[in-house]
Amino acid sequence: MNVTVMKLTARGLLGRRRALLLVILPLLLLGLAGLTRWASDASPEASSILANNFSMGTLLPLMCLLVATGVIGAEIDDGSIVYMLAKPLKRRVILFSKLAVGFAAVFVFAVLPTMAGVAIAGDEGGELSLAYGLSAILAAIVYTAIFVTLGIVTRNAVVFGLLYALLWETVLGGYVPGIRAVSVRQWALSVGERLLGSRQADEWAFASEVGMTTGLIMLTLTTVGAVYLGVRKLSTLTLNSVE
Amino acid sequence: MPAIATQGLTRVFGPVTALSQLTVEMPTGVVGLVGANGAGKSTLIKILLGLLPPTSGSATILGMNSLTDGLKIREIVGYMPESECLPPDVSATEFIVHMARMSGLPTSVARERTADTLRHVGLYEERYRPIGGYSTGMRQRVKLAQALVHDPKLVLLDEPTNGLDPAGRDDMLELIRRVSADFNISVVVTSHLLGELERISDHIVSIEGGVLQHSTSTAAATDFSGVVLVEVTDRGPEAVDRLQAMGATVTTGAQPNSFAVAINDERVLDDVRGVVVDLEVGLIRMQHGRHHLSEMFATQQEALHG
Amino acid sequence: MAENSAVPDAAPAAAQSHGVIHDIGFRHYDGERLGRGWIVRSLLVETFRGVFGLGRPAKAKIMPWVLVGILFAPPLIFALIAVLLGLDELPLSYTAYPQALSLIVSLFVASRAPYCVSRDLRHGVMPLYLSRPMRRNDYVFAKFAGLALALFAILAAAETLLFVGALLAKLAVGAQITGYLQGLAVSVLYALVLTSIGLVIAAATPRRGLGVAAIITVLAVVAGVAAVASELLIYNGNETLGNYVGALDPYGLVDGIAVLWFGVDSAFGREVTLGFTGGVAFTAAVIVVVAGGIGLLMRRYRKVGVA
Numbered sequence: 001m002n003v004t005v006m007k008l009t010a011r012g013l014l015g016r017r018r019a020l021l022l023v024i025l026p027l028l029l030l031g032l033a034g035l036t037r038w039a040s041d042a043s044p045e046a047s048s049i050l051a052n053n054f055s056m057g058t059l060l061p062l063m064c065l066l067v068a069t070g071v072i073g074a075e076i077d078d079g080s081i082v083y084m085l086a087k088p089l090k091r092r093v094i095l096f097s098k099l100a101v102g103f104a105a106v107f108v109f110a111v112l113p114t115m116a117g118v119a120i121a122g123d124e125g126g127e128l129s130l131a132y133g134l135s136a137i138l139a140a141i142v143y144t145a146i147f148v149t150l151g152i153v154t155r156n157a158v159v160f161g162l163l164y165a166l167l168w169e170t171v172l173g174g175y176v177p178g179i180r181a182v183s184v185r186q187w188a189l190s191v192g193e194r195l196l197g198s199r200q201a202d203e204w205a206f207a208s209e210v211g212m213t214t215g216l217i218m219l220t221l222t223t224v225g226a227v228y229l230g231v232r233k234l235s236t237l238t239l240n241s242v243e
Numbered sequence: 244m245p246a247i248a249t250q251g252l253t254r255v256f257g258p259v260t261a262l263s264q265l266t267v268e269m270p271t272g273v274v275g276l277v278g279a280n281g282a283g284k285s286t287l288i289k290i291l292l293g294l295l296p297p298t299s300g301s302a303t304i305l306g307m308n309s310l311t312d313g314l315k316i317r318e319i320v321g322y323m324p325e326s327e328c329l330p331p332d333v334s335a336t337e338f339i340v341h342m343a344r345m346s347g348l349p350t351s352v353a354r355e356r357t358a359d360t361l362r363h364v365g366l367y368e369e370r371y372r373p374i375g376g377y378s379t380g381m382r383q384r385v386k387l388a389q390a391l392v393h394d395p396k397l398v399l400l401d402e403p404t405n406g407l408d409p410a411g412r413d414d415m416l417e418l419i420r421r422v423s424a425d426f427n428i429s430v431v432v433t434s435h436l437l438g439e440l441e442r443i444s445d446h447i448v449s450i451e452g453g454v455l456q457h458s459t460s461t462a463a464a465t466d467f468s469g470v471v472l473v474e475v476t477d478r479g480p481e482a483v484d485r486l487q488a489m490g491a492t493v494t495t496g497a498q499p500n501s502f503a504v505a506i507n508d509e510r511v512l513d514d515v516r517g518v519v520v521d522l523e524v525g526l527i528r529m530q531h532g533r534h535h536l537s538e539m540f541a542t543q544q545e546a547l548h549g
Numbered sequence: 550m551a552e553n554s555a556v557p558d559a560a561p562a563a564a565q566s567h568g569v570i571h572d573i574g575f576r577h578y579d580g581e582r583l584g585r586g587w588i589v590r591s592l593l594v595e596t597f598r599g600v601f602g603l604g605r606p607a608k609a610k611i612m613p614w615v616l617v618g619i620l621f622a623p624p625l626i627f628a629l630i631a632v633l634l635g636l637d638e639l640p641l642s643y644t645a646y647p648q649a650l651s652l653i654v655s656l657f658v659a660s661r662a663p664y665c666v667s668r669d670l671r672h673g674v675m676p677l678y679l680s681r682p683m684r685r686n687d688y689v690f691a692k693f694a695g696l697a698l699a700l701f702a703i704l705a706a707a708e709t710l711l712f713v714g715a716l717l718a719k720l721a722v723g724a725q726i727t728g729y730l731q732g733l734a735v736s737v738l739y740a741l742v743l744t745s746i747g748l749v750i751a752a753a754t755p756r757r758g759l760g761v762a763a764i765i766t767v768l769a770v771v772a773g774v775a776a777v778a779s780e781l782l783i784y785n786g787n788e789t790l791g792n793y794v795g796a797l798d799p800y801g802l803v804d805g806i807a808v809l810w811f812g813v814d815s816a817f818g819r820e821v822t823l824g825f826t827g828g829v830a831f832t833a834a835v836i837v838v839v840a841g842g843i844g845l846l847m848r849r850y851r852k853v854g855v856a
Contacts, residue, residue, distance in 0.1 A: 017754050021763060028774050039781035050777065058773045062766045069762045159612055159660040162765055166652050167619075289855050292680055314682045318582050322680035324855070328673045344591050345681045347582035356578065363575060389677060394578035426575035 002089055005097040013070035013105060021066060022105070026113035029059055033117035040121075044128050047121035048204045051132045055114040056185050060136060061143050061165035063110035064102075068147030068161075071102045076151065081237070091234040095148075095227065102144045111136040127196060128204055135192035138219055142184050145223050149230035152237065181209050184222065190215030244306060246271045246397050246429040247291065251300035254286050254453075261286035262453040264300070269431060273423045275440035275447045275461075276433040283453035284433055288399055292317060305396055318347060321390030321398040325405060325433075328386065331375030335366055335385045338374065339392055346393035353392070360392045363426075364418060380411040387418065397429040398422065404439060416443050470494075470503040473515055476525035485518045588683050589691045596695025597702075600661045616657045620650055620707050628714025638724065639715055643732025644807040645816035646711060647704055647739050648800045654743065655768040658700065662747030663760035665696050670755040675853045685853075689846045697744040704736035731811050738803045742835060743768075745842025746799060752849045772798040776817065783819060792821050796831060799838070805831045 014022075033050065040046035075081040084094055115133040123129050143165065150161045168183070189208035196206055208215065245268040252265040262283045278284050289295040290302055293313025302309040304316050330338065336357055343353035361370045364384040369377065374385060383403060390398045403419065404412040420443050423430045434440050440447060441461060449456040475482055479500035483493050491514060492505040504511055512529070519526045601617075602610035627640050641649055669675055678688055712729040716722065747764050754760045775798035782791030795801040795817065807813050808821040809828035815821050823830070 017763070018759055021766060025766065025770055028770060032774050032777055035778055035781050039785045054773050054777060058769055062762070062769060066759075066762045066766060069759055074756050074759065159616075159656055159761060162656055162659075163615075166656075166765075166769065285855070292855065294679060294855055314585065314684075317680060317682040320680070322676070322855075324673075324676040324680075326673050326676065328675075328677055330668055330672045330674055332668075341595065342677060342681075344595075345588055345678060345683065347584065347588055347682055348578070349581070349583060352578070352580060356576075359576060393582075394576075427577075428575075 001097045001100055002093050003097075005084065005089070005094055006101050008084075009071055009098045009101040010105075012074060013067065013101060015070070018066060018070050022063070022109045025059060025063065026109055029055060029113050029117045030120060033120040036121040042122035044122045044124055044204045047118050047123060048128060048132075048206050050121055051114060051118050051128075052189070052206070055117055055132070056136065056139060056189070058166070060110050060114065060139055061162075064106055064140055064143035065147050065161060065165070067102050067105045067109070068144055068151055070105075071098045072148050072151045076237075085234070085237065092231045095230050095234055099145065099148060099227070102148060103141060106140045106144050107137065111140055128206070131192035131196045131206060134195055135188040138191055139184055139188035142188070142219055142223050142226070145226040145230070146184075149226045149233070152230055152233045183209075184219070186210050187215035187218045187222075191219075244271075245269055246274070247302070247304050247431065249300065249302045252287075252290065252297050252302050253299045254283075254290060254295065255298045260453055262290070262297070265450070265453070265455050266300075267448055267455055267458050269448060269458075270446055270460075271429045272445035273419065273430045273432060273443050275444035276431055276450070277435065277437065277440060277447060278433070278450040279435065281452075282450045284401075284450065286453075287450070288322070288401065291399065292320065292322060318393075319396045321393065321395035321428075323386045323390040323398065323400045323403060325401040329374045329382055332373055334373055335361060335370040335377075335381075335388070338385070339388050342389040343392045348393055356392050356394070357388075360388045363421075364388045364391070365414070379406045380408075380414070383407065383411075383415060384418075387415075391422065391426070391428070395428060397431070400430060400432045402433055402435075404434065404436070412439065419443055470505050470531075471512065471515070472501070472503050472528060472530045473526070474498075474501045474528040475519060475522075476500065476527060478522050478524050482518050482522055482524070485521070486514060489514050489518075491515075582682075585683055585687060588681070589687045592683075592688065592691035593695045593698070596665055596692050597699050599664060600696060600699040612660055613657065616653055616660070617703055620653050620657075620703060621710055623650065624707060624710035624714050627711065628718050631715065631718040631720060636718075636720075638720060639711060639728075642813060642816075643708055643711060643728040644735045644804070644811065644813045646707060646732065647735065648804055648816035650707075651772065651800045652769070654700075654704070654739070655765055655772075657703070658696075658743045658747040659761050659765035659768065661699070662696060662744070662751040662764055663754075665692050666748055666752045667755045667760050670752065670853070675850075676855045679853070679855045685850050686847050689843065689850055693744060693748060693843060693846065696748065697740045700744055701736055701740035704739060705733055708732040708736060728813075731807065731813060734811075735803060735807050738806060738835060739800075741839045742799045742803060745839045749842050749845050749849075752846055768799065772800060774798075775801055779819070788820070788822055792819075792823050792827065793830075795819070795821075796834065802831055802834055802838075806835065 032054065033047070036046055036050050072081075075084070085091075111133060114136045115129045118129040118132045119126065146164075147161045154160065165184075186209045189206070190210045190212045193206055193208045194212040196204070210218075247267075247269040249265050249267055252262055253260070254262040265283075265287070276284065276287075286295065290297055290309055291304055293304075293309045293316045296310055304320065307316050309316065333341075339357040339361065340350075340353050343357055344350060348356065361367075364387050366381060366384050366388070369381055374382065377385070383406075387400070387403065390400070400419065404415050407415060416439060419430055419432060422428050423443075423445075432440065432444065444461050446458070446460050448458045473482075477500065479498075479502065480495075483495055483502055486493050486504060491511050494503045494505075496502065504515060506512070515529060516526075598604050601613050623641070623646075630636070630640055631638075647654055669678070675688075679685065708729060711732070712725060715725045715728075746768070750764045750767060751760045754763050775795055779791040779795035779801070782788075782794060792805065796805050801817065804816045805821055805823070806828065808815045809823060809825075809831060821827070
């Protein structure tokens with residue numbers, strides 16, 4: 001991992017407008033969490049529903065997307081990536097450095113707010129927060145890796161990534177049970193569910209479609225696959241500019 | 244009728260005066276506009292295109308008032324910006340056709356004229372590839388093409404040779420000369436390279452800090468001055484004395500063996516030759532002194548020894 | 550060779566005398582120059598076609614048409630369902646359809662709005678437009694209208710598919726016609742509101758990746774927040790506030806108008822009990838969003854320089 005690359009990436013990521021969004025959106029979540037607490041008398045169950053559907057289902061993937069485009073998208077778009085590729089750095093070093101910055105950003109701007117949101121909306125002894133925090137970290141890692149790689153592979157990455165994250169996981173998952181098993185969110189939740197213990201999980205409407213083993217395996221496979229593909233693509237990057 | 248005429252043109256932005264009492268006439272043909280960045284060049288261009296109203300004074304472009312006839316002016320004026328202005332993901336043909344239509348040309352006419360114009364600026368098979376892959380020279384040609392495609396009567400070219408290598412500069416200057424001489428389109432060119440302007444302009448206007456410095460025709464500015472510059476190998480001061488004794492007007496400078504002799508009469512040249520032979524020195528140079536544009540920016544003293 | 554005799558071109562004549570094949574020379578144009586109106590219309594059509602990737606290489610067509618395909622699939626399915634199950638009305642009403650597929654519609658806006666405006670801003674093409682016989686605001690209007698029309702086109706097409714499907718399933722014609730017209734009206738509102746939001750965000754973030762991400766994030770997150778918040782409020786008895794909060798979501802806003810003016814069921818499955826005041830307030834809100842958006846765009850473009 002290369003510190004200079006990381007510094008440059010971080011600076012590019014936290015440009016004015018993106019930074020604005022990165023800060024405002026979690027704040028919206030926290031506001032919503034507060035509202036939920038008031039409306040449901042701090043019931044962990046309501047908190048869990050909010051976290052599952054909104055935090056993990058909508059906010060987290062989108063924040064990962066925002067961060068991913070900030071970490072790699074802009075550079076490829078305006079071609080300044082050539083400067084970095086021309087340095088005597090291994091492609092995987094470049095990618096890892098960028099991913100490191102991305103993970104850090106997602107942790108701060110998405111995972112922590114998720115946990116805070118759960119705590120605010122209603123929790124007992126911090127257990128739910130922890131469970132969602134763990135799930136969120138895992139999901140965030142995979143989402144970020146996928147979106148960064150997508151950003152390298154195709155210029156329309158963003159939209160396809162969103163189609164997956166939002167349509168596949170949220171909407172279709174609601175209608176077709178089979179799909180739910182093939183979902184980053186479910187894999188991540190499986191780990192959190194195990195942390196809570198199944199009884200507690202049931203009580204708090206923390207459900208996952210897959211077992212933890214399956215979940216962890218799929219998470220690992222997907223992350224490794226995404227990163228590998230990313231490094232491969234970065235090695236053969238051409239800057240042809242048709243949209 | 245001059246291509247452009249301004250009268251007391253002034254433009255103020257709060258505490259900053261971009262243009263001050265600019266009164267100048269730019270004739271048809273090629274006019275070079277000289278001025279450093281911040282000299283008021285961009286403001287002047289915006290006003291000439293009818294996009295910015297002057298604070299006071301007026302500007303007339305091809306007989307039309309910039310304040311009231313902005314749209315009509317832009318119909319028959321072309322503009323080639325200095326900055327990057329081309330999208331990378333379309334081909335030159337597509338882009339120029341689009342720009343031609345944006346100038347009011349019907350689609351079929353736009354297509355025809357695009358093909359012609361691209362040929363004239365020297366883009367052949369490249370025109371079908373995305374602009375993103377073009378060299379700087381090709382990009383400048385595309386920029387020029389979009390300024391010419393709608394058959395303007397006047398084009399404003401802002402630093403057209405920027406970023407080009409010497410060969411590319413020559414090509415572009417030749418192209419500009421053709422635009423004026425062969426295509427019969429008036430040209431206003433900005434550059435900060437006087438040498439270039441000297442080569443192609445018929446008229447030079449220089450602006451500094453929003454104020455007009457000079458407005459001269461280059462023919463006059465680079466005409467033969469009435470002196471011949473002489474340089475000998477040795478005994479310069481003696482030669483000068485002898486010539487002055489013969490009644491010639493000689494001006495000396497720092498170099499003892501170089502001096503300038505005023506030509507009031509052709510016989511002076513014979514006198515110089517005679518003196519040199521008598522003194523048995525070598526004659527290195529006997530040359531008609533030409534003005535250079537840079538003299539406009541030099542003091543009187545410097546000019547004589549230039 | 551046919552030369553435009555308006556131009557005395559000395560060079561070719563001299564060259565021809567040497568037996569050189571010379572080119573025609575620069576041809577001047579004395580034909581008509583169409584005015585602002587045509588230029589604006591031309592830019593509008595260009596934008597419209599660009600949204601769908603028409604006139605561009607195949608790669609540019611994938612994204613929009615995939616989304617459009619997804620948008621058109623359900624109506625066909627619904628018609629089938631209606632026939633097979635012998636329903637007497639569509640499983641999803643005309644006015645509720647766009648909201649049900651809000652994700653797809655939002656994605657469409659999020660990916661196409663930047664295409665419309667960010668490119669010209671990012672690559673500095675604006676000076677070329679400004680130096681042409683059009684006004685700054687003409688550009689804004691043309692872009693806005695182009696995208697809005699494109700959005701309306703796909704929503705209206707989806708509604709039409711629903712309508713045709715319903716007719717084929719032999720549902721009550723009268724009800725279908727009313728529903729269809731209401732659906733079209735709703736489509737107009739969605740097109741205007743979403744275009745306004747999308748273009749303002751896109752023009753503020755010319756970096757392409759960020760534009761798409763920003764638009765979809767704003768639309769999806771705001772939708773989510775508004776939905777949850779209004780649910781909570783209504784659940785807790787604060788119906789009025791809940792309904793107003795629901796309108797913070799553009800989809801909720803248009804849906805609210807449909808409920809209050811057309812008397813249809815809310816696409817969100819909630820009871821909108823705001824009555825006439827609500828209807829007026831929502832309509833005003835739509836006007837503010839659209840006019841405000843255009844105003845913001847004009848202000849943004851006023852800052853664009855020529856040199």
